[in-house]
Amino acid sequence: MIRLTIKPLLQFLVYIVVGIYIPVSAQETQTYNGPLQIGKYNGNATYSYKLVENDTVLDGDFTVLRSNLQELLEKQDYSFQFKGSFVDGTANGPWKFQFGEFNSKSQSEVIDYQYRVLVSGIQKSAIGKIKMGKPNGKWIVLEEEIENSEISKTLFKSVISFDNGVPQQNFSINSENYTLVGRFLRDGLAHDEWSLFPSNGIDQFESWYFKDGLLQSIRVDDESDHKTIKAFQGYNSQTKIINLNAGYIKALEIQLSQVDIDILHHNSLPELLKQNAARYQEVDDILSALGKSEFLPEFKVKVPYYPLDSLEVANVDSIVSYYKKANELSESILQNSQLNILKLSDSNTAYQYNTVLYLKEKFLKPIEEIVNYDSLNILEYTSREQLVNHVFSDGMPESKMDIEIQIDSITSSKSYSLPSSDTINNDNSIIVNIEAVAKMGYDGILSIANEVKETLTQEKRQNELASLEEEIIQKNDSMVIFIDSTSATIPLKYATALKQLKSFTNNTLNEYSKVKSAQNRLAAARSTVDCLNNLNDLSRTVSLMPAYQTDIIENYTDRIWNPFMATLMDEDIKKRITSTYTKILEPYFLTEIEQQISCESIEDLNKNITATYKKILELKDQNTKKLERKLKKEKDPVTVLEMLNVQNTTKQ
């Protein structure tokens, strides 16, 4: 009995074990050795991986490298080597990244029975430890210039310690021009003194003093003097932690006077941090391509925080939209070439133009700055008063202004009042007042744009008329030249038609010259140009009609074999069709030209001539017995054209 129960139990166990073993074996790590593309890097890789739901997940050691001696010797080679390890698809453990761009002057030396090729170029590297995708411990990022296989210059070097991705303790960043040394708190906030030295030792030396991430002051030393610039010192209200980046520096500058801003190195501190971040970004790109990664270091600082309420956010949005519309309008006016020319002679245009310039300077420019702050998301890091003082340093603009006009070196002045109903009211909030300025600027530019439009349309009409008339003259000339030169070379009946076209052109021009009113004149000029275009086309077609005729006759001539003469002879085939063309249609077209022509009919007539010619040629290879029978009885050209399916619209 016991045996009987054990046997199925054993079977069950075997199934379970096998069932577990199969998925486990699927998870077994495998090794890959071969080519691999990571972003722009294409090299030879060796790595361990496992398959999870048909996805390759890196797990274990990882190496990818590339170098090509042939390319190096011939021109230039880029080499790289990334070495480290992964755990479940996330970088973990010691890592080394190395990128180089080298060239060789084909110099080599033999050392220890090995040929060594001396290379020159740039080598970049990043070495440190990664803990589950985040930098951990000390990371050294280097960029070095290599000459004949020796380091000749350090172009960039940053040494930063991390704790699980958060920068810690002291750090240093060196570039060619500056060295930045500083300290972080455990939570990654800037703390204490950050010093920025110039590499040449001559330029000024800056010390940025942070307290718990909040910048207190900046001390600027140069050879003879020192100055302390007050930053957020004494601020003890609401703050926010943000990254130390260009936006932070902008927010800082809103606090500072223009004099102080000018004293500071132009953004060299954030520039260094940016360079550093770019290098970490390169590493992050590689790691992200292979698995999960959060490699970017974040240098945190605190800023004063003045949050915008929902109404103010709406105000800011409308400021941005007024600015965009106003800016677009002002650009279209200021860039308009016609206005630019016109303003030199026309005082009203000059007045309009200069008003736009003035509005742009006084209204749009300060608003543009606010729009920039908004796009950097730093509007909330400054008090409204500081914002207004910084942006409108000369005070808010007035709605009345004097516009200077200069024509022929005579300067005059004319006042301008904004048509806007909005005004600046000191009882309103600052944001509302800024919005009013934006609206006023927009209203002013819009009203001028409308005035200018009127000026431009009139100007445009004048110009169009002038160019149309020029075209009329040119078309007429070309037609006369063409007819005069062609008439001599073609048979008389065609030449007569051409002469008729010439005299018709003359009449058309006479008609046009009789039109007096400006509005009608433009329409008349347009239709005269069209008419002349069609006349030109028609005269060209008429000049081709002799060729059409020979062409048709040639096409309707067949070479046939005469057995009695043993020669080939020309035979006119389908004579009914050719004679329809030569005896009915062609004379009809020529008569139409000589007797019936009008500007309205020319185009259709021209089309009919060409279409008939083409149709006649087509008929040669078609079965036309029925058509030939019908043509035998028909003598009316219009009916014949209908029979040929050539749309005859001249008579309609």
Add this chain to the structure above:
Amino acid sequence: MKTFRTQIVKLVFLFLFTATFQIVAQEKEAVELPEYSKYKDLGTKTWINTYGNIRISKRLFWDAQTHLRLEETEATPFFGQVAQVYNRHAIGYIHSKYFNVRLGGVLRLNFNTDEASTDRNLVPEWRIWHQYQFAQSLASMMIYHRIRIEHRWTQSFVENSDYIFRNRWRYMFRMKIPLNDHKLKPKTLYVAPEAELIMQSGKAVVASPMEDLRLTTTLGYILTPRLTVAAGAMYSQGQDLKNGGYYKQSWAMRFHVYYSPDFRKVKNKLPEIHLTD
């Protein structure tokens, strides 16, 4: 001696016998060549010929000729009376612009023009014929060489007479020279001198191998590529079949119509109609 006499008698008898037979045989042939060749009186004839050349495919055509030949008699001078009606047909093959062949049959109806004859009035004559024609152009004119071979079965007007078989060997040289143009094309008048030698052979032909020599000059006019008319005069002479010493001779007026219709559908005509040019 007796033996000698007997021999002589036998010899005389044999001689007489053979001589008699010889006389009988000579009576049947009744041919004695004259000392000098003798020309018969000139006869006149009128030939009215139509030549049809009907295209049936890219290279094949149907040659359809009908000739009406008149011959002068005592009662009908000059124009004469109907002597022969020809029906000559063949299928031709155009090898190239310059060479073609044809093969066919002829039914000729021969009318008895001898007013004194009491024999049959009409007997048929059958022929099989084949022809090889070469053409070449020389300056503005065309030159033709025509070889025509005929196998003919004829019978005389005598009641119940047997057919006799003969072969005819004909070679003709002809030129066509345009008169009012530089080449032969519609609306062109041309002159065509020609010479044809007709030889014959067969059991019945003993001493008259030269049946006919025809010297003709024709004036033609090409109306269209498909229609030409021509008229001319021909002098001919040839040995009499019965006696090679006698030569017939005649003058003939000849009238020709040449037509070459093409009833094929347009799509079949093009572009094959151009042959290989």
